[in-house]
Amino acid sequence: MNSGIDLQQSVIEILSNLGLPPGVAKLVWLPLPMVLMLVTAVLGVFTGVWLERKISAAAQQRIGPEYIGPLGILAPAADGLKLLFKEDITPGNADAVLFTIGPALVVIPVFLSYLVVPFGQNMLISDLSIGVFLWIALSSIAPIGLLMSGYASNNKYSLLGGLRAAAQSISYEIPLALAVLAVVMMSNSLSTIDIVNQQSGYGILGWNVWRQPVGLLLFWIAALAECERLPFDLPEAEEEIVAGYQTEYSGMKFALFYIGSYVNLVLSALFVAILYFGGWGFPVPLEQVASLLGVSETNAVFQVVMAAIGIVTTLLKAYFFIFLAILLRWTVPRVRIDQLLDLGWKFLLPVGLANLLLTAGLKLTFPFAFGG
Amino acid sequence: MNLAEGVQTISFALLALMMIGAALGVVLLDNIVYSAFLLGGVFISISGLYLLLNADFVSAAQILIYVGAVNVLILFAIMLVNKREDFSPVPRRWIRKGGAALVSVGLFALLGTMVVQTPWVIPANLPATTSTLIILGEHFFSDYLLPFELASVLLLMALVGAVVLARREYVLDDEASVGEMPQLPLQLPERPKEPVALSGTSAPSR
Numbered sequence A: 001m002n003s004g005i006d007l008q009q010s011v012i013e014i015l016s017n018l019g020l021p022p023g024v025a026k027l028v029w030l031p032l033p034m035v036l037m038l039v040t041a042v043l044g045v046f047t048g049v050w051l052e053r054k055i056s057a058a059a060q061q062r063i064g065p066e067y068i069g070p071l072g073i074l075a076p077a078a079d080g081l082k083l084l085f086k087e088d089i090t091p092g093n094a095d096a097v098l099f100t101i102g103p104a105l106v107v108i109p110v111f112l113s114y115l116v117v118p119f120g121q122n123m124l125i126s127d128l129s130i131g132v133f134l135w136i137a138l139s140s141i142a143p144i145g146l147l148m149s150g151y152a153s154n155n156k157y158s159l160l161g162g163l164r165a166a167a168q169s170i171s172y173e174i175p176l177a178l179a180v181l182a183v184v185m186m187s188n189s190l191s192t193i194d195i196v197n198q199q200s201g202y203g204i205l206g207w208n209v210w211r212q213p214v215g216l217l218l219f220w221i222a223a224l225a226e227c228e229r230l231p232f233d234l235p236e237a238e239e240e241i242v243a244g245y246q247t248e249y250s251g252m253k254f255a256l257f258y259i260g261s262y263v264n265l266v267l268s269a270l271f272v273a274i275l276y277f278g279g280w281g282f283p284v285p286l287e288q289v290a291s292l293l294g295v296s297e298t299n300a301v302f303q304v305v306m307a308a309i310g311i312v313t314t315l316l317k318a319y320f321f322i323f324l325a326i327l328l329r330w331t332v333p334r335v336r337i338d339q340l341l342d343l344g345w346k347f348l349l350p351v352g353l354a355n356l357l358l359t360a361g362l363k364l365t366f367p368f369a370f371g372g
Numbered sequence B: 001m002n003l004a005e006g007v008q009t010i011s012f013a014l015l016a017l018m019m020i021g022a023a024l025g026v027v028l029l030d031n032i033v034y035s036a037f038l039l040g041g042v043f044i045s046i047s048g049l050y051l052l053l054n055a056d057f058v059s060a061a062q063i064l065i066y067v068g069a070v071n072v073l074i075l076f077a078i079m080l081v082n083k084r085e086d087f088s089p090v091p092r093r094w095i096r097k098g099g100a101a102l103v104s105v106g107l108f109a110l111l112g113t114m115v116v117q118t119p120w121v122i123p124a125n126l127p128a129t130t131s132t133l134i135i136l137g138e139h140f141f142s143d144y145l146l147p148f149e150l151a152s153v154l155l156l157m158a159l160v161g162a163v164v165l166a167r168r169e170y171v172l173d174d175e176a177s178v179g180e181m182p183q184l185p186l187q188l189p190e191r192p193k194e195p196v197a198l199s200g201t202s203a204p205s206r
Helices: A007-017 A022-029 A031-059 A075-085 A096-116 A131-139 A142-152 A156-187 A192-199 A213-227 A251-276 A286-293 A300-329 A337-365 B003-028 B032-052 B056-080 B093-117 B132-140 B145-166
Strands: none
Touching: A007 A022, A007 A031, A022 A031, A022 B003, A031 A075, A031 A096, A031 A251, A031 A300, A075 A251, A096 A131, A096 A142, A096 A251, A131 A156, A131 A192, A131 A251, A131 B056, A142 A156, A142 B032, A142 B056, A156 A192, A156 A213, A156 A251, A156 A337, A156 B056, A192 A251, A213 A251, A213 A300, A213 A337, A251 A300, A286 A300, B003 B032, B032 B056, B056 B132
């Protein structure tokens, strides 16, 4: 298996050739991918917000933002500026410390999860052996932040919203984990890189969608619930509890929740692409095509083109699911809290267990197709 | 000392400080909500220590189970029962305090002797572990099989107990008059729960 581009190696070599000792070169390299990933995530938020506005407008036969930059591209930036200049209010009798820590606790785990999102063979911050499990573990911290901000706001709607958010995310984590477990069982590894590599080789035919259709549905429903997107946005339910745990927040603290929700949406869409749609794999197996045409795998131009195609493919797949999520928001009505919990515990959980059992059986029966 | 060792030392110091500070906060603070949130801090610090010990899976599992499930449930319980109450001082409180101190000191002495007596020498030519996950799995299904299965039985018992506690039986009025659709009342009357020991031999009224 050719490893493709290794940016870390190249950058450290270049820096060493400039006369830096290898230790210092590595130290200079260390923050680069993290900063790059942060920028990617924030740009993802901007794109997500813009898409949300444009697609919502299209769904309601409006035009949407038009004058803020070409096609209203700068609308999210205007949003950000507005939030930046807003007064930061702490409500009376609120618990100021918890009120401040809450939003941070919601946002930090989401950004940390970008550690394991791959855009190519070597294009991720860290290929951890626990990969997707890290994402699941980190996403379980967010409810604490939500409960904290709900409690600290000194507002009954906030408290209700916080409790709903916590109940929702702990009940939908289980089907999510079961769906991921079925995929992990087929690829024999938790590492995101291994999961994508297991799907590569046959182009679109090798993707996990065909082997895990039920798992994909489960994962998508649970991921929407984890992101608090519209069929499941009960923690915010404007018509019932004002804005849930965000009611008392303004300015940058509110912006943290806002950014967190969109980063989480992008992250979930990326994970759908990685787990079920072959990650950076192109629908046509490009390596085989290249070898048919006689292009060597070690060709530098070929590698750069492949890396670029990988990044674009991953993002395209992810943004398709973001589009789907936004479209769902304007198509499906909100479920009630009891329906939500019923769906999670009485339907998704048994289906998830059955899916896991079926995958295990198929894996034993057809080891060549289900990763023996 | 190279870069990696320096980072490890500093992380260990920070994590230990965080853990001890948060643990003291859990015990000493009056506000029970603060205690519960600080407990989450203790769990996260412990998972950081696991990470320093190369136990990456255990560390993620620690976050998932203790922070994501146990601590959230504790917070849930506290916030659903948010009762502001002034506790009256209990007479002869020193007996309880003394008992607690005795148990704590005894536990500390036990753990201390264990730490001192265990040989902590690491064999020099230890093979590098590639995946802790595989080793954990092998242990679970070979020499730790019995504890593993016992733990699953324990969880099953907890599950059954939760179902028994959460199950409600509704009393439906099934004597609808002829020709009418039976009207379901908006609120279903619940069958009163009687502990089996109290209800005796007499059958329930329905």
